[in-house]
Amino acid sequence: MSKSEIYRTDIASSTPDSITVFGCDFPSEILGTLNFGDMAFLEVTSRIPNENESRMFNAMLVTLVEHGLTPSTLVARLTYLGAPESLQGAVAAGLNGLGSVFVGSTEGAARMLYEAPEPIEGEDLHEVAIQVVTAFEKGKRQIPGIGHPFHKPVDPRAPRLIQIAEETGFDGRYLRLIREIADVAGTRKGRELPANATGILGALCCEMGLEWKICRGLGVMARAVGIVGHLLEETRTPIARKLWLETEARATEHLRKEE
Amino acid sequence: MSKSEIYRTDIASSTPDSITVFGCDFPSEILGTLNFGDMAFLEVTSRIPNENESRMFNAMLVTLVEHGLTPSTLVARLTYLGAPESLQGAVAAGLNGLGSVFVGSTEGAARMLYEAPEPIEGEDLHEVAIQVVTAFEKGKRQIPGIGHPFHKPVDPRAPRLIQIAEETGFDGRYLRLIREIADVAGTRKGRELPANATGILGALCCEMGLEWKICRGLGVMARAVGIVGHLLEETRTPIARKLWLETEARATEHLRKEE
């Protein structure tokens, strides 16, 4: 007989008349008490947020929900066109694209901030920022979370997130450091490169003590919400079929001409 | 030249210094104002919820986040084992299983309630319930949203959801109808079959005027949150590798014996 392994989860369990989630009685302590963002906080920290954490964390998730007609939402719409009976498959397809290119910069920023050297006695964060920027320059790596290809110079979500961080007490060392890094990098490049929303979010993950690996998880759960909104719009004002047929026709025009 | 189609989305757009989402200025009207559940409400209704809607809708989503070690969370964990660099792929894989078997009953309940006959002059909901139950019995179809294989007799989430519905004014016709249907069906079967959480949620979707098709969307967005929590636990107390190896060994024992 094969060996029986020991499996263990501490997230949730049930008896016929109770449901326990992260040690709380679900119906009485969570349901109707926590909002959806608080529940997400509970999932990633195993504890219920206080008022400031609730406000900040909800704002962070809200920032990540809706980015308009992104590749992910186009993917979800095109998938729904072929399998309208499987809304979950369309959302899943959309999430698959949330990889290194689009969601990577939040976790990149968080990782950079966590791995930044501690300021030594008497040294300030500006000195740390210089070390970080210099290291990225030497490695010819792009500094994550600063500047924006479209929102110039300032990503309009960034100052608002900073304001909420100040109101909730999350404007600590990491938030200051990302802004110092942005200053140093901007000065060296000779143009304004302020911390963008992903940079601020990365810093806020650090302020909350979340692992940098979980940043992508916040993006994934938030985008799942946004993708459902796009699928609903697709059922009312569809674009997927037209997009497919026009693209196919344009991309094969040269082949049909040759024939 | 191929014809240019007209594409249109009304969800979001940007200029270099502004972001508009569902007609609202995102930084000033949404960010820091709406919680994550409100943002989800905005995605599925195109408007900002009032206080009662906010409380009810957040509770509905919270109900759907965490169901313990389900097939979906096992799928996410097993997928993460092979591709830890792609957290989004593990969540996507987990969502793919939210089909007719597990998430279908909420939308089934909503659909049943929407399609129930209007009570005619002088008739009450009990008469309507009898008609609905009779129709399901004739079609040999299972009535969605009542009874529970494990929580007997009462799904502990159901009374709490009803209480919140009463507090927020969502205890309308559809909520009464699912409970009448549960009563009628239970009486005929000779055992208690109260409306379960999915039945109540289906009724609440109807009370909010949401299309029955969007019920699955609520489940999908909520489970995305829960799956991220399970992946985080998997990084700390892994079970996927042990589960795979034990299952493989047990399932092929008969083949190796024959050799």
Next chain:
Amino acid sequence: MSKSEIYRTDIASSTPDSITVFGCDFPSEILGTLNFGDMAFLEVTSRIPNENESRMFNAMLVTLVEHGLTPSTLVARLTYLGAPESLQGAVAAGLNGLGSVFVGSTEGAARMLYEAPEPIEGEDLHEVAIQVVTAFEKGKRQIPGIGHPFHKPVDPRAPRLIQIAEETGFDGRYLRLIREIADVAGTRKGRELPANATGILGALCCEMGLEWKICRGLGVMARAVGIVGHLLEETRTPIARKLWLETEARATEHLRKEE
């Protein structure tokens, strides 16, 4: 202690010095002996094909591999744009759209043919076809596998598949029936509606005794091959980023004008 369930797979097992797949010694009896299509046949029938089965089944799969710039291949390309480190996620996303709309007609045809009444004594397939077409007309359902929106009147793959079926002895009752059905339906509609490739493939699945449910599986495995080809082209002649940016710009033009 929880009960230990019995799990069983008969597909494959290993010892330190052997690998057994469907009862065959993998290195000596399968590897280098079976081609890729034969291996797929083994997966869906649990036995090695004879020469005729090999030729027919390989042709069936080859038919399903490449359909040009479909929604699925656009989805894979757009997903790869965001997560180039996860080729498997891009393929997975592409496969998610192979649902009822595009791949459904093969399984629909196979199911229709399996469920067609047996010809009674002295009756020929033409009579059966009339019954089938009449039943579909009464149910206001579209007959799967006949006619083609683009290839008019004849899907050029269909006559070739029929020819191979004749050469390999798979031109049996089901293949004749789909063609009779196409004739009857065409006559009633007053235009040519010959069996298309999906109709012929559905019939060939029946000739091979495959369950109608597995038809979709053939499409899925074949398209996985084609999607990889499209991803390779995307790395060389990318279209995803341009497609996203152009579509986003066109779809939000009206929103930016209003501002």
Next chain:
Amino acid sequence: MSKSEIYRTDIASSTPDSITVFGCDFPSEILGTLNFGDMAFLEVTSRIPNENESRMFNAMLVTLVEHGLTPSTLVARLTYLGAPESLQGAVAAGLNGLGSVFVGSTEGAARMLYEAPEPIEGEDLHEVAIQVVTAFEKGKRQIPGIGHPFHKPVDPRAPRLIQIAEETGFDGRYLRLIREIADVAGTRKGRELPANATGILGALCCEMGLEWKICRGLGVMARAVGIVGHLLEETRTPIARKLWLETEARATEHLRKEE
């Protein structure tokens, strides 16, 4: 008006009476002529294989189809349990796990071989192998494609693949190099570490001139075939539900005891 981008695909196009795939007339030049593996070769090289290429490439794909009850096939089965109406979603979920851990070693081996230094005048491959192994040891990286945790000492697929390579003329520099690397590494470790199937496959991808990035693509297309086989078995001898319920019960036993 937004700018119209130029999109281009050279893979396939259609006219009402023709289908062209990679420049070939699909019905007459591909269908019934190429087997499924040849079609895959056409997808990744844009040309039809000769006889030796056909044999070798089909064998490579066949090697990757079936690995028994892997995490991927468990994922597909557990997903199918929740969404049996969406076979494509179950396959997609299964593919999502084919990431760095399980499929990475083939591409790792191919990359290592492509990036190995050219032997300089008079130097033989043994010298090159020493340089490669030394570089991996210095970087504390595991050498991909050699040794096997279970098949000891020899992966039974490896000698067979080498034999087919010899018969088809693909036993060139890269195949010799992976074996030299295995020898050098084994000698240094003091135990046999022969090239395993993934190492040989990586070398064969190099012999065929395929980019190392496409190795994962071969694994993905091949596993799609195998996963369909497992889903078919799941419909006949299901294990997913039992696996879920047993695992859930065992993993939450400690929580229920505490209550």
